[in-house]
Amino acid sequence: MKITTLTNPLQTILLTCRYKDKDNIMTLDWHTPLSFNPMLYAVSIGKTRFSLELVKKSKVFVVNFVSKDLEKEVLFCGRHSGRDLDKFKETGLEKEEAETINCPRIKQAIGYLECEVIKEIEVGDHVLFISKVKKAELKRREKRLFHLFEDKFTTTIQ
Ligand SMILES: Cc1cc2nc3c(=O)[nH]c(=O)nc-3n(C[C@H](O)[C@H](O)[C@H](O)COP(=O)(O)O)c2cc1C
Numbered sequence: 001m002k003i004t005t006l007t008n009p010l011q012t013i014l015l016t017c018r019y020k021d022k023d024n025i026m027t028l029d030w031h032t033p034l035s036f037n038p039m040l041y042a043v044s045i046g047k048t049r050f051s052l053e054l055v056k057k058s059k060v061f062v063v064n065f066v067s068k069d070l071e072k073e074v075l076f077c078g079r080h081s082g083r084d085l086d087k088f089k090e091t092g093l094e095k096e097e098a099e100t101i102n103c104p105r106i107k108q109a110i111g112y113l114e115c116e117v118i119k120e121i122e123v124g125d126h127v128l129f130i131s132k133v134k135k136a137e138l139k140r141r142e143k144r145l146f147h148l149f150e151d152k153f154t155t156t157i158q
Contacts, residue, residue: 009146014064017054026051027078039133044126050082059117060101064109067142068155100134111138
């Protein structure tokens with residue numbers, strides 16, 4: 001049995017990252033808050049992901065929270081690699097600059113965390129990045145996106 005059969009639904013986010021002139025977006029279910037003070041947040045990135053190379057080098061990323069309306073774009077970013085194409089261009093998701101780190105954010109996101117990596121831990125086939133949250137903002141309250149399985153999602157009541 002796959003572990004996610006028990007753990008899902010999990011809130012799906014879009015992680016944005018940048019190294020040199022490469023900006024990328026990946027879809028990610030495995031993320032969690034860790035501490036209020038200091039504000040710490042963790043994401044788990046698979047070893048085969050292009051985003052892993054970018055985050056390892058830049059030590060920064062943004063966690064973009066999205067509404068159920070972005071389901072199609074989220075699936076695209078979770079099924080294509082930034083090695084082969086520009087996911088901003090392909091999905092129409094728009095870039096805005098993060099304010100505290102050198103990294104793009106997604107304009108359509110309902111909220112975000114600007115994160116700076118403080119620790120990197122190998123965990124099996126993934127790498128866990130523990131980060132300090134440099135800026136957090138909730139822009140609008142909308143129904144969030146939660147992953148059930150495969151291409152099926154659900155949402156919150158409000
Ligand atoms: C709903 C969903 C959730 C995902 N969650 C994760 C995750 O938590 N960690 C991860 O490494 N990959 C996850 N993926 C897979 C990556 O998003 C996918 O491999 C993507 O193509 C990586 O892009 P990149 O190579 O441009 O970094 C998820 C995919 C989907 C569709």
